Amino acid sequence: MSEKDASQVVRTDGAKALARYLLEEINAGRMAVGLKLPAERQLSEQFHASRGAVRRVLGELKSRGVIRQVVGSGTFVAAVPDPQTRGVPTTDTGAISPAELMQARMLIEPLMPSLIVQFGTSLDFARMDECIARSEASLSVGEFEHWDGALHEALAVATHNGFFRQILTFATQVREQGEWGRLKQRSLTPERRAQYEQQHRALVDALKDRDEATAKQVIEQHLQQIQKNLFNR
Amino acid sequence: MSEKDASQVVRTDGAKALARYLLEEINAGRMAVGLKLPAERQLSEQFHASRGAVRRVLGELKSRGVIRQVVGSGTFVAAVPDPQTRGVPTTDTGAISPAELMQARMLIEPLMPSLIVQFGTSLDFARMDECIARSEASLSVGEFEHWDGALHEALAVATHNGFFRQILTFATQVREQGEWGRLKQRSLTPERRAQYEQQHRALVDALKDRDEATAKQVIEQHLQQIQKNLFNR
DNA sequence: CTAAATTTGTCCGTATGTATT
């Protein structure tokens, strides 16, 4: 990421300068609590940033409790942002690491066969078959990923338990959002993909036979393989 | 700047047309599952909507699970939006019955000791102790329920696994939101409350001793008791 | 294997309208 050209590198000049300035001034005590800041448009002009950028910076500070905004009145300094209270206890959902997710999956997903062999219908199994067929016929990695995800969702549906379904949906969201992508791509070689496909078939076959023990075993092997491919390589 | 076209004066010009079109085509089966949609910019041009509007529509469909987007690859049809699964995945409990929830809890919660005996800290155990003490000192049913919930959250935190924590939080939401309250309140007699308190103590003691097997056993007993009290008259 | 092209994801600047004081 070196500078390619100094002519058009004006991407983040004003906004970050404003953020640094405000935090610095408030922390140093040069802006007293209760002081009214300039209006958004004025800040926008002073720092050569758009009003949207200014609003984003102010919104960030407001979410931290540093400033307080009153409609029609203005923006005011609320408190000094001490680093101790930075850890917010309210919604600390953020940042579920791939390691955490895999740890949880290896505990939870082996439970699914118990429910599927009890409540799974032929329709459920047909969906799994189609997902496997489509994934094996996939030509690109993206397509394979899609049908792999669809298979996992079909498994979740086959439990016929809404809570489990929600859990697996949440897992998919985490996997798609986080830094999972980098690991995923580098770990999916053709031979590993073939291995996954074989394990998928073995799993669905065992489920069709209502063979809970085997299905659970296959899932555990599958997840162990994924984990090894992800982290160990 | 603008072209004053009489055709596109409407505020909600192409975006809703796009949404209606996609839902109609997918529901009618004219767009097969797995089919790749045109790129965002292409849709933007076709429907005379900005790319932001297109992205909003696609984001809505994605949140419903109708489509799936892959960076660098494209947007794909994921499933037909059948009315059953129309619920949003994020924070929609989607009619999870108490029976379903208990079934899932009895499978999932016995897994927690495995993590807690590995990663639990003395601070975690101190929180549990406080929750137990407060719950035992509670004078009202509501107060007892509060500290009972706090204990469960302390257990979730003690796993030191963000995914588990989210799952347990979700379970609490389901429990508080549904008609769970009436069942539980009706089933909470003084003697059962004493039994719960005893089981709580036994559980925390076992966790402190890093005795995974005993802790798991106590949890299973506890949940079985709850289930029996809930449904079995 | 490398590099270019394509696609989604993200941020920025701008513009317009609404609600509140």
Next chain:
DNA sequence: AAATACATACGGACAAATTTA
């Protein structure tokens, strides 16, 4: 009535990931 914060929409540019040549 005027000033202000709030909300939304649009287009452009860059980044990241994927596919393709």
